[in-house]
Amino acid sequence: MSHSPDHVLVDPPAGRLRGAVEGGLAVFRAVPYAEPPVGDLRWRPARPHPGWSGVRDATADGPSAPQMYREEGDPVLGGHGSPPFDEDCLTLNIWTPAPDAARRPVLVWIHGGGFVSGSGSLPGYSGATFARDGDLVVVSINYRIGPLGYLYFGPQGDVDEGGNHWLTDQLAALRWVKENIASFGGDPDRITVAGQSGGAVSTAALAGHPRAQGLIRRVILQSPPFGLELPGPDEYLERTAAYLDLAGAKDVDELRALPWQALIGAGAGLFAQTMRWGYWPTPFLPVIDGVTLHQHPAEALLRAGAAGIDVMIGWTREEANFGFALDEGYAAATRDQVTDRIAETFGGPVAAEVYAAYERARPGARAADVLMDLITDELFRVPAVRLAEARAEAGRPVWAYQFDLPTPAHEGRLGAAHCLELPFAFDNFDQWSHAPFLAGLDPAVRDGLAHTMHEAWIAFVRSGDPNHPGMPTWDPYDTRTRTTMRFDSVVTALGDLAGASRLLHGPGSPSA
Template identity: 80%
Template sequence: MAHIPGPDPEVVDLPAGRLRGAIENGVAVFRAVPYALPPVGELRWRPAQPHPGWSGTRDATADGPSAPQMYMEGGDPVLGGHGSPPFDEDCLTLNVWTPAAPAAPTTPEAPAPDAAPRPVLVWIHGGGFVSGSGSLPNYSGETFARDGDLVVVSVNYRIGSLGYLGLDAEDGGCNHWLTDQLAALRWVRENIAAFGGDPDAVTVAGQSGGAMSTAALAGHPQARGLMRRVILQSPPFGLDLPDPEGCRERTDAYLEIAGAKTVEELRALPWPALIGATGGLFALTTRWGYWPTPFLPVIDGAAVARHPVESLLHGAAADIDVMIGWTREEANFGFALDPGHAAATREQVTDRIADTFGGEAAPAVYAAYERARPGARPADVLMDLITDELFRVPAVRLAERRAESGRPVWAYQFDLPTPALGGRLGAAHCLELPFVFANFDRWSHAPFLAGLAPATRDGLAHTMHEAWIAFVRTGDPNHPAMPQWDPYEKDTRTTMRFDSVVAALGDLAGPSRRLHDSAGRAGAQGAGAGGAADQE
């Protein structure tokens, strides 16, 4: 039965026990709700276990600790920080926002209906698999709950060494993070009706690493029936994910850095020592011209049977509604402010291109990128290459393959550049987030938003926010305040461009798609690179 708020809209009764939340700006909020046992002690590096519940009324008015992670005092120069204390291993909780008014107006003649369960949006935060929190103010579900009449859930889950190390292959392997997220989705299925949500109308959305997680969940056998739609914001589908042997090698390197000879010794270390060792693994695994990823999902043939991008093409996931998008200059987030990459030479970038396309094709590929951006410096070519490799081209290939199978997706590119930091970031990774959530007041700490014209900023935020709401509610992102947005079909390749002027364009990513498809083949064959460049 749907929860119809009454005299105490901040109180709900669940099978696990009673919760008391709070009313914030007209929205009922329930914070730090446990969905699994704390993964501490012997449960560290074990699959998530069901929570037994509690007696009495549990206070749900304050955020719980976020997953342990590296923390930079004062924040970083782009986001201003992506996780803040307190941190603790006892972090497997979620937050729920639900409208504090009935779904339909009430009058003496028309009392509140015991019906109309609301669509549900589940948010999975990103953060390179090492940072972030579902409790961050910028990921508050308040705007979606209020503006879209939705029930919104944000999830905390294990990240970094606690989520991705492979210590007990027979007991969860390397993908402990995935057991957390599956447990959270099962919790939503079993409990969301108490908050007025419809368990049969769940959309799972995530950005960056959270989008990779969302794709992995969509194709997981245990998630069958737990979601109807997914929104994939900047999924790094171009990452080369390790197999179990690769996971073991990285785990062995981490053990050495942490000074532990056995799993038992590692289990005995306090979590701050585990997080401290993460810095050493960053240093060990970082390569020039590549996004640093010391921890990654592992294709183990069980929890993650195939690359998450493949999971959206097979089985039950093939019938899930999909929205996917990227920002025009994703890689600027990680590289534009780094002196070692900003000063890249043509020779360095050509060598980096050769890693992907082969040495014979590399000069022609460099020239194609240079032509596509008049006045491009070598650093610009490098960042466009990384954007294409990690984000744009793999996303477009997914759209192409789903279109071929008759299951099109809704595709977009976020193009609005930020003037912050001398304009060096462009339309960087993460920049679309405050527009999607339409909550710039929660992003006041983020340097990358400085200088955006309020009228342009707010107008685009309204367009995107309402499109996301429409997709969650209906599977179609169209609404009256935007141009017609058609699915990505093989003959039209419609892609919505979100910029100061919003427009639906055909084959917006065509140059990148053709370059990587044609030049990639040419590089593999060791011939024909010039023809690939000529297609630009």
């Protein structure tokens, strides 16, 4: 290991790296953890990177995973992935206070994005604040998304390698971190994996995976959509057939001959084909293939292999507003439309009664508000509470929170929407200046809440307990008090904060 004012050299087992010194941190970017998944390795399980000789430059971000891209961005996040894109994207970034022998706790961040967007090198996901404020080593990863990460073809030839190529990428990245992170000042025996949305599904899948046993000490699950019904092989192959038709290919071999741009374009067509009114669009999903994934990730967290893992789980109060509140079609939803949608979940005879219950819970609610609260409950809040309940009943550690601070952006229509907690947890609003959904927040309220959340995340990574002197006492969730931390302009620990939703939706498994 050697240093200069601007650069730092490290010698992990994978090979020598030259990183940059940024704001007092040593930062290493675009470090490959797996072989490029190109050519015949497209839609194959990730293979460990063989390493390199000489000094590899790690001072600049590498390409992000191929994905749909609109230069004008979007009205909520302002965009969630930007060029360059390339299939050769299986890399990770590392932030460390120093590549020494200090054996600091390690935080591995897995980005979300509906399984179709995102990048570990997005400015908002910079590990700098966690590394600097918490004396942590932080790793963010890129992995295959969209059709390249989530298409499933069944057995190819005589070998059934399964699907979920995204998951094989993440397992390879986790193994790389385990084997190399000590050279960056990290402790390979104190790894916390954290993710949001689709990244939280990934985090849960890793926590319960046989190939990850012993690699993960803790997990942070931010807004996991555990209410998604994940298809089995036969159901997914129907989706694959529709995709093949859109791509103009008859089989996987023909798809391998197409440029990735054509594959992303066909994925956009699958969006349209799989949309249903009142449901979050998910053209690509994990597949319970019996090879790489044997059960719903929420269920995996209840199995013996994940019993000793510390778990923090939370959601935002109005998750679904992210995807629906700014859509004029949904804003004009009628009572009859929403009642019909409720009937798909609860059955026709009680649909009107359930609608009325949602109205009582939000005085003055429009039909669109009822719909968004229903989707939030189905997809995020109720499955998260069920997981907390089940782990609590088994005597396993779990901490629960709800993010409640609404944004005034877009005349307040977003509320406390999906993704809104991200810049608060990272406490790096300067890296989110492109995001419209933060407009109008009171800086004093914003910064105070961010400090409280950020320090809680750091405390959890370091010790498995999110409590710190700057916040009210946060007790673990149990089935007696059901303590849930409410992150708002005033931070408060409340009993059974999601009780109305929990009781309305009744008992069931976390993945129900």
